[in-house]
Amino acid sequence: MNNKDLTVYYQNVRGLRTKCLELRQSTLCNDFDIIIVTDTWLHDGIFDAEICDDRYDVFRADRDLASTGKSTGGGVMILTRRTLGVTLLVLDSSASIKPIAVELIWVSLSMRVCGSHSDLIICAVYIPPEPRIMSDNINALEEQVLFVNNLHTNSNYLVIGDFNLSCISWENDCPLFLKKGPKEVQAAGMHLVEELEFINLKQFNFLKNYAGNTLDLCFSNLPLLICDNHTPLVNVDRAHPPFTINITDFNKQPLRESFIPRRSFYKADYASISENLSAHDWPSLLRTGTIEEAVDVFYDILYACVDKYVPLRKSKPSRSYPKWYSSALIKIVREKYKAHKRWKKYGNPTDYDEFTLLRCRERRVQKQCFNNFTSNCQVNIKSNPKLFWTFAKALRWGSSYPKSLSMGIDKFLDRKEICDGFNSFLKTLSLITIRRISFQKTSLMG
Known part of the structure; x- marks a missing residue:
């Protein structure tokens, strides 16, 4: 594994409404390129900034409770690093067939970022385990995947999610179709797998849950390396073991960070500025015309001095940390990334041991810092309510640009x-x- 591999984390979380804070803190401790979450149970009242920090773009497909008649459940979400420039793939609703009760979302990663000849199209899907309509939903999902594949024939694909197909057992990289559950679901599941194999989408996840089933499937036409994840972002549902995916066939080239030109006042020639400003006849310059004209004259001269004697420097936007991060915690985070970078570059086990130690320390100190911050907010809410509301507003609106x-x-x-x-x-x-x-x-x- 190297720095240019694309790392994807997947988990069926069985509801995020009470786990948003846990997920947000866990993403701060990790550096995945893409995070895919199914069965989110989210709704419009939960904001993107409550889920993750501004390093990620958030793409959500929450369950439509009004049309489904449900009170909760369902939903999928994809978090992608901003530097990847991932975009939402919008389908023509008049031409495609949208599943009735299947939550899914399509995003596209440009070939320019992948270092590949083809774009990477990712679909996150959740099929509710409702036998009465499950076969119809599987058939509708199949039609939509084939529709997208016909539109983007030269693209790479990653179709991943909770398919709830307990009637298929995956042994030795091959599907074993079981006589289990409704016959319509068995037939629809078999046809879906066969059609995906026909368009060269192979299933890669063979991790089994406590009951010996593989409900979370991962189809792709790329070579994938899937492994069990022992440090999950949120508590694990034993029916859905989380896993990470390494896509090693890519040469990841993140979009260049924009450099913001700023004035370096530390390196300014203040002697020349003083000499220049002293050479002007200020009484005569400011006495003529109106007060607005005098202000314009003053700023024209001042800005001309700044342009002439204060050099420009390129500054890269620095990562912003949560308000409750201490300087000690920030130092641990930076040291952790350095150790991880060394391990990826040289493959030295000592570097990985150091990275693991720092990661555990980061989690412990992060929890301590957050608890101290919340306790401080509660104790001082009367004398300093601004501290609480600054934190609350940051979670509500965030500091990132909207996606649409x-x-x-x-x-x-x-x-x-x-x-x-x-x-x-x-x-x-x-x-x-x-x-x-x-x-x-x-x-x-x-």
């Missing part, structure tokens, strides 16, 4: 489209303002 925005019937799904949409909206507002001013002038003249 809508204006009327138009929907914008990436950052460029969002910026163009804002531009169009502001142009519309300016035109309305101009028309109102013109109308007022015409009315006065009339």
Whole structure:
């Protein structure tokens, strides 16, 4: 395994409503490229910032409780590193067949980031174990996968999730179809596996749960390395053992981080600035015209000095840590990443032992820091309520850009489209303002 492998974590969490804080703290201690979660039980009242920090983009497909008639359950979610530039894959609803009670979501990872000749398309899916409609849902899922494959024939695929097909046993890399459960579900499951194999999607997960079943399946046309995960992000449901996936056939090339030009005032030539500002006849310059004109003259001269005598430097955005992280914890996090990087580069077992030790220490200190922070908030809520509300607002809204925005019937799904949409909206507002001013002038003249 090296730094350019794509690492994916998968887990059926059996509900996240009471585990959001646990998941958020666990993701802070890990560095997966992609995290796929099924059976989330999430709803609109739970915000993305409550689930993970701003290193990740969040793609969710929560269960539609109104149309399903359910009170809870279901839902899938994909968390992807922002540096990967993953985008939501939107399907034409008029051309594709959407499963009635199957939660699923499609995302696409560009070939430019993969270092490959093809994009990587990921589908996270959850099929509820309802025998009455399960066969229809499996058939509808099959049609949608084939529909996407026909649209993107040259892409790589990762179709993963909780299929709840206990009627299939996976032995020696081959499916064994059992006479177990409703016959319609058996036939639909068999046909799904055969059709996926026909389009070269092979099943890679053979980890069994406590009952000897493999309910969480992973289909792909790429060579995958799947292993059991012994440090899960949240408590494990024994029917769904979590696992990690290493995609070694990729040459991961994350998008370059944007460097922000900033003025380096530490290296400014203050002697020349002082000499330049002293050479101006300020009384005569500021005495002419209105006060607004005098302010403009002052800032023009000041900005000219800054441009001339204060050099620019490129600064990379630094990782932002939660408010409750102590300096000691941040140091442990940095040392942990250094040890992990050394292990990936040289494969020295000593480096991995150091990484493991630091990871355990990070979890322990992180929990201690968070408990101290919450206790401090409770004790000082009367004297310093701002401390609590700053933390609460950060979890509610977060500091990241939204993945999508809508204006009327138009929907914008990436950052460029969002910026163009804002531009169009502001142009519309300016035109309305101009028309109102013109109308007022015409009315006065009339």
